[in-house]
Structure formats: structure tokens, C-alpha cells
Amino acid sequence: MAEITLDHARTIISAALAKGRELNLKPLTVVVLDAGGAMKAVEREDGAAPGRIEIAGGKAYGAVMLGMGGRAQMDRAEAQAYFIAAANGALGGRMVPVPGGVIVKDGDVTIGAVGISGDASDQDEAAALAGIEAAGLTAVP
Amino acid sequence: MAEITLDHARTIISAALAKGRELNLKPLTVVVLDAGGAMKAVEREDGAAPGRIEIAGGKAYGAVMLGMGGRAQMDRAEAQAYFIAAANGALGGRMVPVPGGVIVKDGDVTIGAVGISGDASDQDEAAALAGIEAAGLTAVP
Amino acid sequence: MAEITLDHARTIISAALAKGRELNLKPLTVVVLDAGGAMKAVEREDGAAPGRIEIAGGKAYGAVMLGMGGRAQMDRAEAQAYFIAAANGALGGRMVPVPGGVIVKDGDVTIGAVGISGDASDQDEAAALAGIEAAGLTAVP
Amino acid sequence: MAEITLDHARTIISAALAKGRELNLKPLTVVVLDAGGAMKAVEREDGAAPGRIEIAGGKAYGAVMLGMGGRAQMDRAEAQAYFIAAANGALGGRMVPVPGGVIVKDGDVTIGAVGISGDASDQDEAAALAGIEAAGLTAVP
Numbered sequence: 001m002a003e004i005t006l007d008h009a010r011t012i013i014s015a016a017l018a019k020g021r022e023l024n025l026k027p028l029t030v031v032v033l034d035a036g037g038a039m040k041a042v043e044r045e046d047g048a049a050p051g052r053i054e055i056a057g058g059k060a061y062g063a064v065m066l067g068m069g070g071r072a073q074m075d076r077a078e079a080q081a082y083f084i085a086a087a088n089g090a091l092g093g094r095m096v097p098v099p100g101g102v103i104v105k106d107g108d109v110t111i112g113a114v115g116i117s118g119d120a121s122d123q124d125e126a127a128a129l130a131g132i133e134a135a136g137l138t139a140v141p
Numbered sequence: 142m143a144e145i146t147l148d149h150a151r152t153i154i155s156a157a158l159a160k161g162r163e164l165n166l167k168p169l170t171v172v173v174l175d176a177g178g179a180m181k182a183v184e185r186e187d188g189a190a191p192g193r194i195e196i197a198g199g200k201a202y203g204a205v206m207l208g209m210g211g212r213a214q215m216d217r218a219e220a221q222a223y224f225i226a227a228a229n230g231a232l233g234g235r236m237v238p239v240p241g242g243v244i245v246k247d248g249d250v251t252i253g254a255v256g257i258s259g260d261a262s263d264q265d266e267a268a269a270l271a272g273i274e275a276a277g278l279t280a281v282p
Numbered sequence: 283m284a285e286i287t288l289d290h291a292r293t294i295i296s297a298a299l300a301k302g303r304e305l306n307l308k309p310l311t312v313v314v315l316d317a318g319g320a321m322k323a324v325e326r327e328d329g330a331a332p333g334r335i336e337i338a339g340g341k342a343y344g345a346v347m348l349g350m351g352g353r354a355q356m357d358r359a360e361a362q363a364y365f366i367a368a369a370n371g372a373l374g375g376r377m378v379p380v381p382g383g384v385i386v387k388d389g390d391v392t393i394g395a396v397g398i399s400g401d402a403s404d405q406d407e408a409a410a411l412a413g414i415e416a417a418g419l420t421a422v423p
Numbered sequence: 424m425a426e427i428t429l430d431h432a433r434t435i436i437s438a439a440l441a442k443g444r445e446l447n448l449k450p451l452t453v454v455v456l457d458a459g460g461a462m463k464a465v466e467r468e469d470g471a472a473p474g475r476i477e478i479a480g481g482k483a484y485g486a487v488m489l490g491m492g493g494r495a496q497m498d499r500a501e502a503q504a505y506f507i508a509a510a511n512g513a514l515g516g517r518m519v520p521v522p523g524g525v526i527v528k529d530g531d532v533t534i535g536a537v538g539i540s541g542d543a544s545d546q547d548e549a550a551a552l553a554g555i556e557a558a559g560l561t562a563v564p
Binding site: 090 | 474477481507517521
Binding site for chain 4: 320
């Protein structure tokens with residue numbers, strides 16, 4: 001049953017937002033996708049701008065569709081910018097290849113991805129990692 | 142302060158899903174949008190098909206963008222199909238004009254909309270109404 | 283491990299095409315999607331027109347995204363045309379709501395969908411059912 | 424009879440995947456297109472991320488639509504980035520101009536293209552070349 005559940009997603013979001021409050025981050029938006037790239041759960045904190053849905057969602061979408069976390073995508077973009085640009089075009093422009101998009105694994109199996117946006121990318125990623133850890137799952141940034 | 146909050150959205154989703162379980166409905170997807178049509182919170186129950194995000198989201202999107210609930214849209218579609226078809230085209234094809242898309246008001250002010258998909262449209266709407274009532278807000282189906 | 287495998291997909295395609303030859307159908311195109319709507323395997327027989335990829339793929343895509351087989355979608359379209367039209371718009375126009383799009387289940391869990399196009403819709407569906415049966419999986423037309 | 428057949432496509436895919444296993448590559452996705460850019464056959468190995476369809480497909484699509492293999496496109500992108508960017512825009516953003524997209528010729532006639540994604544681009548290309556060779560056809564990387 002390697003599939004992300006709504007319980008997983010709620011735990012991830014709740015722990016990620018708690019981490020954001022603990023670190024005193026700006027209002028965060030958290031998007032949890034399943035292994036096919038469809039939303040499982042989303043929360044946007046009060047004060048977070050509306051387009052943060054697309055930014056957080058794009059971080060998670062690129063991660064799950066390429067099987068490559070946002071930090072790995074950023075490294076690849078810095079080494080070979082046109083590959084990431086072209087991949088993004090092929091995926092309809094929906095990727096946001098920066099930290100804060102993190103693959104979620106249950107053991108060896110990818111079951112989804114988390115994308116967070118609102119503060120600096122490194123901080124967004126820290127909140128995502130805290131959320132995934134709280135759910136007892138494995139994060140691949 | 143007529144604005145939908147994350148607390149509102151969580152209460153709406155939680156009460157709508159509880160209503161779904163009480164009525165023994167199929168797995169539901171609940172999308173809560175703000176007054177600008179951006180997602181505030183989303184939950185998709187285990188077993189709900191991935192495209193239900195777009196269906197539930199489309200019900201809520203049409204409601205908030207037209208200022209007309211899904212039931213009113215359906216009535217209008219039956220009276221004047223080309224108006225709803227044209228409105229949908231103008232809105233990028235994102236509307237789903239059937240019951241289950243419900244406007245959320247705080248007093249006289251529209252603060253968002255709820256869209257639910259998964260069971261028959263009338264049942265989806267019943268769950269949405271239960272959610273909005275639980276949040277102490279006013280529903281316009 | 284309720285996930286469609288490449289072995290499943292190969293068996294489905296091979297048996298579906300064999301059924302097509304047995305029934306002397308026109309050249310068929312078979313698209314097998316996973317539970318998230320991404321292609322697992324595709325084959326287009328010699329003589330099948332290029333756009334059959336989109337037709338077969340659209341049958342499978344609508345089935346898996348809505349959790350409703352192509353035959354059920356057709357019935358719903360005949361009862362409430364604008365719902366299916368709007369759902370299709372919300373899913374980017376990628377649905378083809380006719381028989382030949384069949385959900386694939388492993389026990390109770392949806393693991394993907396098969397779409398076939400090339401002959402009459404009823405014949406396309408017969409080939410899809412034969413393929414899914416050969417793989418020891420459950421079909422929902 | 425300069426046309427790619429389903430037998431060709433099956434041989435290409437089977438030999439390309441065998442090469443991938445021989446070289447111990449990550450899970451591969453193989454897309455075989457005809458001379459018009461339509462899919463002839465596709466296989467995505469278990470464990471390959473869903474968006475690899477678009478990446479592998481984009482490599483093959485650019486190759487057949489421009490008549491220029493992925494390696495040649497990458498060289499051109501490094502010499503004249505705006506040309507490849509503009510060509511990609513004109514082709515709807517569907518190109519992925521890196522190695523692993525290989526034109527397939529029967530004698531002097533282009534009959535299609537193969538795109539592979541999953542490992543490093545050079546490895547993807549090696550698998551594509553092995554597949555095309557196994558089919559007795561000519562590869563233009």
C-alpha cells in the first residue's frame with residue numbers, strides 16, 4: 001500500500017506550518033501531491049499571496065514528475081540551464097526548480113511530493129523536511 | 142475583516158467531510174477558494190480519483206468568479222445553455238456549473254466559495270452546506 | 283504494491299491487440315496509463331492514424347481522472363451533457379467520453395486505465411476488456 | 424516502404440531497455456515516434472517518474488520535427504541559444520534539446536525518432552543507439 005494518504009498529508013502540512021511558526025517564517029503555502037502529481041491536500045496561511053499556490057505546487061510538481069527534488073533541479077539548472085528550461089516547457093511550464101520541492105518516499109517507493117513557498121527557498125525546504133519527518137516518511141530534497 | 146481565513150477553511154473541510162461520512166457518501170474532494178478564486182485549502186479523501194480536484198475546484202471557481210452558486214448556474218444552463226458555455230469559455234474552461242459549488246458569505250460580503258465532488262451533485266452540495274454552516278458563515282448554492 | 287507494472291501493461295496491450303486480430307477489427311491504438319494519468323505503455327498498430335494516440339489516450343485519461351469508465355461517462359453525457367462537457371474543459375479538453383476507456387483495478391484499488399481507439403467504440407471496449415482480463419486484473423467500463 | 428512499423432518500434436524498445444539493464448542504468452522511458460511526430464510505441468520502466476514521458480517524448484519530438492538529433496540540438500543551443508529557444512517556442516515548447524533524442528533512418532529516409540530519458544543524457548543516448556541498431560536501421564544522434 002505504498003500510497004500517500006490524507007492522514008500523511010495532514011501530518012505533513014501541520015508539522016511544516018508548525019516549523020514555520022517556530023522559525024518565525026513569513027506566511028507559508030504547503031501543497032502535497034500524490035505520485036501522479038494530483039493534489040492530496042493544500043493549505044495557504046493567512047497573509048500568503050494567492051500565486052503561492054502555483055509556486056508551491058510547481059515545486060512539488062517538478063519534483064514528482066521528474067523524480068528529482070527542487071534542490072537537485074536547481075543544481076542541474078545551474079550546470080545545464082537549457083535542460084531544466086526545456087523540461088519545464090515539456091511539462092507545460094508548471095515546474096518551479098528551486099529548493100522547497102521535496103520528494104516523499106515510503107521506503108524505496110515515491111508516493112508523492114511536498115512543495116512549500118513563502119519565505120526564502122532554504123527556509124521553505126526546512127519546513128518541508130520537518131513535515132515529512134513528522135509523518136515518518138523519507139524526504140529527497 | 143471580511144476575508145476567508147485558514148481557520149474558516151479548515152472548519153468547512155472538516156465538517157463537510159464529517160457530513161460525507163455521516164451520509165455514507167463516496168470519497169469526497171473539497172476545495173475552498175478565497176474571493177479571488179485562489180485556493181485557501183484542499184483535501185482529497187483516500188479513494189477519490191485525481192481529477193476530482195479539477196471538478197471540485199471548477200465548481201468553486203465558477204461560483205466565486207460569476208457570483209452565482211453551482212445550482213443557480215445549472216438552472217441558467219438549462220434555460221440558456223450558450224450563456225453558461227460562453228462564460229465558461231471566457232473563464233478558460235475552468236467552470237463546472239452543477240450543484241456542489243457554493244458561495245461563502247460573511248454577512249453580505251462574498252469571501253470565497255466551496256466546491257465538492259465525489260458523489261451525486263446534490264449530495265456534494267449537502268456536504269458543502271454543512272461545512273459552511275459549521276463555520277458560522279452564509280451559503281449561497 | 284497496488285501499482286500497475288510494465289509487465290501488466292505489456293500483457294494488456296498484447297492481449298488486446300490479439301483480440302482485435304481475432305475479431306478482424308481495424309488497426310487499433312492501445313494506451314495504458316497509471317493511476318495518476320501518466321503513460322505506462324502505448325502501441326499503435328500499422329495503419330492506425332496518428333491522432334488515435336490522443337483519442338485512445340483521452341478515453342483512458344478521462345476514466346482514470348474521474349474514476350468513471352468511458353461507458354459510464356457516455357451514459358452521464360447523455361443524461362447531463364453539460365456536466366461531461368464542463369468536466370472535460372476542467373481537465374484541459376483531454377477526455378474522450380465514450381466506450382473503450384476502461385478503469386483497471388487490482389482488487390479494490392484503481393491502478394490505471396486502458397484506452398483503445400480504431401474500430402467502433404463497442405469493439406474497442408471488447409479489446410480493452412480482453413486485455414485487462416488476460417493480465418488477471420479487474421475492468422470497470 | 425520507408426515507414427516505421429510497430430515491429431521496428433518493439434525491437435527498438437526491447438533492445439534499448441536491454442542495453443539499459445546491461446549498463447545498470449536507472450529506470451528508462453522510451454518513446455518511439457513516426458516521421459510525423461506521433462507516437463508509435465512507448466514503454467516506461469517500473470520506477471521511472473511520470474514526467475519522463477514528456478522528457479523522452481520531447482527529445483524524440485524535437486529530433487523528428489527539426490530533422491536534427493538531440494546531440495546536434497545541444498551543440499546548436501550552446502552556439503546559438505536563442506535559435507533553439509525560438510524553435511522550441513514555435514514547436515509549442517515540446518522540444519528537449521539534449522542527447523537521447525535520435526533520428527531513425529531507413530537508408531536515406533527519416534522514418535521516425537527515438538527519445539530516452541532516465542539516466543544521464545549520454546547513457547540515454549547509448550541505449551537509443553543500441554535499440555536502433557538492433558532494428559537494422561540508421562541512427563542520427
